[in-house]
Amino acid sequence: MPLFFKRTSQIQVIIALRCIAIAIQLLLIFFVNLGLAYQLPWMPLISVIGLEVLFTLASYSYYRLNHLSENKASQKAILVQICADIIFLSLLLYFSGGATNAFVSLLLIPIAIAAVTLTPLLLAVVTVLAISSYSTLLWSLPMSVMHGNMQGHFIGMGINFLFSTMVVAIVVGKMARSINQQDLAIAAYRENLLKQEKVTSLGVASAQVTHQLATPIATVQLLADELSEDFPDNDIVIDMQSQLIRCRDSLSDFRTMVFDIKEQVIKSINCQDLFEEITDNVRFNNPEITLSLREDFNHHSAKSVSVKADAALLPAILNLINNAIRASKANDNLSMSLSSQVIDDNWQFTIRDYGKGFTLKKLNELGVKPVSSEQGFGMAVFLSHASLESLGGKLALTNHQDGGALVTLSLPISLQQTSRP
Structure with missing residues (x-):
């Protein structure tokens, strides 16, 4: 059944189909007995x-009060309902x-469901139960109906039913799983498109803000140059x-990064070089943080281990590190571990x-969508997650x-010899 049906909805559909079947069963019994004057055993059938x-009433009441949201429980519940239909x-x-x-061919309907x-x-399990039920019905036939060539006829009916059940179970099941996989792929593709749209919108907004900052920074630079001429040894002016x-360097790096991302420049970078660049950046921008470092290349040569990276990889990692620093500081701690x-x-x-x-709640949301946070975790993690996904x-x-x-x-990783500067 398509993805838009929830598990509880599937049970409700089965119960609704059973209600229709009960109404049809009663009509057929009355029609055969009264219309065709064919005497059926009323008591066993009505019972x-x-x-x-x-x-049906018990099932409806139970599922109305206890909605089954877990996949395993729902599968078991549907199995019980289908097996009950076969037995009835x-x-x-x-x-x-x-x-x-x-x-008798109606036994194929539960298999299709x-x-x-x-x-x-x-x-x-359902297929075996249906085949067993049909076999029991064949075996319980009185010998009086096996006269002439009817025995061969009933054997042929049994083989035909077995073949039909296999076809329905295999073909319909495979088609349903194929449709289900296509729906999952489409849903994942749509989710990825929405995520990329958010990333693009954030990128456009960042570019606009950066462009707007260039002019005031240049103006302040001119004022600082004038002050340095009047106060060449003033510590405040120097700082x-x-x-x-x-x-200014950050703006220049940002422009370079935007150009590389636009041109989809992918290059190989040595993991040890990248690790050293990250730690140097942290020490330079956050000298108060005590770093605990660990490297383990698992019998690989440090110079040979590299990864494919674009211009967004380092900023993505630094975003995550800045979040970690803010979290530690908020807890009155100036330590951080990198490995x-x-x-x-x-x-x-x-x-x-x-x-x-x-x-x-944060674990379920972070990286999937931008999340509002007093410490700003959500946006940085979202952007870093999107950058890493693009690199596999x-x-x-x-x-x-x-x-x-x-x-x-x-x-x-790509185990290639990379030259280190």
């Missing part, structure tokens, strides 16, 4: 239908002609000039802060058992 009505239908057929009943709602293993130079290691042909870079960690990387957010948060990014 079976009565049990079917009671089971088999009993009705048994008391109304058995395998000679013209409606199971093919589009259940897993292959549970579908096999102001150094900060302006940092702003670089190779695990299963993937370079893993781990950031551990000493803050208060992530809440369960992964981002994992967890809480450390001893406190604080763990952010682990993973990128596939």
Whole structure:
């Protein structure tokens, strides 16, 4: 069944179909007995239908009060409903002609429903039950109907039913799983498009702000130059000039990064060089932070381990580090741990802060969409997650058992000799 049906909705559909089937069963019994003057055993048939009505009412009441949201529980619930339908239908057929009943092919309907709602293993259970029911109906036929060549006829009917059940179970099940996979792929593609639209909007906004900052920074630079001429040895003026130079260099780096991203420039970068560049950046911009560093290339030569990177990789990592620093400071701690290691042909870079960690809600939302936060975690993690995905990387957010948060990014490595400057 398509993805837009929830598991509870599937059960409701099955119950609704059973209600329709009960109404049709009663009409057929009255029509055969009164219209065609064919005497059927009223008591057994009405008793079976009565049990079917009671089971339907009990199921409806139960699922109305206890909505099954977990996938495993829902699968079991649907299996119970389908098996019950097979049993009720088999009993009705048994008391109304058995395998000679013209409606015996209705046993294929539960298999078709199971093919589009259940897993292959549970579908096999339903198929075996339907085949067993039909075999029992054939076996219970009286010997009086086996005269002449009717025995061969019933054997052919059994083979035909077995073949039909296999075709329905395999073909319909495969088609349903194929449609389900296509729906999942379309949903993932749409989600990725929405994420890329958000990233593009944030990029456009960042470019506009950067362009607007260029003019006032240039103006302040001119004023600082004039002040340096009047006060060449003033520490405040010297510090102001150094900060302006940092702003100017940052704008220049941003323009270069935007150009590289636009041209989709991908280059190989040595993991040890990248790790050193990250730690140098942290020490330069946050000298008050105490860093704990760890490198483990797992028997690989440090010079040979590299990853494919674009201009957005380093800013994405620095975004995550800045978040970790803010988290540690908010918890009155000036420590942070960084590790670089190779695990299963993937370079893993781990950031551990000493803050208060992530809440369960934050763990479910961070990286999926921009999240409002007093410390600004949501936007940076969202952008970093999008940057890593474009490189085939992964981002994992967890809480450390001893406190604080763990952010682990993973990128596939390429074992090539890279020249180091």
